[in-house]
Amino acid sequence: MLVSRKGLGWNKGYLVPFTIYFDDSGTDPNQPVANATGLIIALSRIVSLEREWAALEKKEGFSDFHTSEFVYRNQKSQFANWDDAKHKRVFRRVRQITRKYGAQVFSFSVKKDDYDACVPSDLRKHMGEDHYTWAIRQVAYFAQLWRTEKQIVEPYEWIFDWQEKKDRK
Numbered sequence: 001m002l003v004s005r006k007g008l009g010w011n012k013g014y015l016v017p018f019t020i021y022f023d024d025s026g027t028d029p030n031q032p033v034a035n036a037t038g039l040i041i042a043l044s045r046i047v048s049l050e051r052e053w054a055a056l057e058k059k060e061g062f063s064d065f066h067t068s069e070f071v072y073r074n075q076k077s078q079f080a081n082w083d084d085a086k087h088k089r090v091f092r093r094v095r096q097i098t099r100k101y102g103a104q105v106f107s108f109s110v111k112k113d114d115y116d117a118c119v120p121s122d123l124r125k126h127m128g129e130d131h132y133t134w135a136i137r138q139v140a141y142f143a144q145l146w147r148t149e150k151q152i153v154e155p156y157e158w159i160f161d162w163q164e165k166k167d168r169k
């Protein structure tokens with residue numbers, strides 16, 4: 001739907017009813033599994049989600065959350081020296097917030113050795129040049145199926161956690 005509200009600072013553009021936020025883990029070549037996850041959030045819920053998330057960050061003293069760093073208490077992360085009680089409490093709260101605000105979650109994992117053994121190089125240009133790209137494409141495909149099933153005609157706003165500039169993946 002096209003909107004324009006002069007005087008309120010809005011520009012012409014599309015109101016997108018859902019945002020899909022992508023993240024990954026296992027892109028490090030030393031990891032045996034690559035994973036991609038997409039969390040679909042209704043536009044009407046984003047402000048509340050951000051408010052609740054900011055409160056959690058402030059209360060627990062962290063500024064950035066990546067599940068793999070958190071779970072393994074990566075020594076370079078903010079979670080490295082957390083005790084078990086805080087670790088459990090924060091993860092419980094992260095799950096609560098995700099369930100409360102997420103309309104749908106899709107996650108795909110691929111064992112890298114299996115992908116390398118099963119997907120011929122000539123097919124990779126169509127399926128995904130690497131493990132991560134394949135997993136992201138699967139998540140995007142199922143997110144589009146979900147949108148079609150729910151009869152949502154407006155596009156998603158697609159947000160990717162992190163990507164190198166000019167990285168064609």
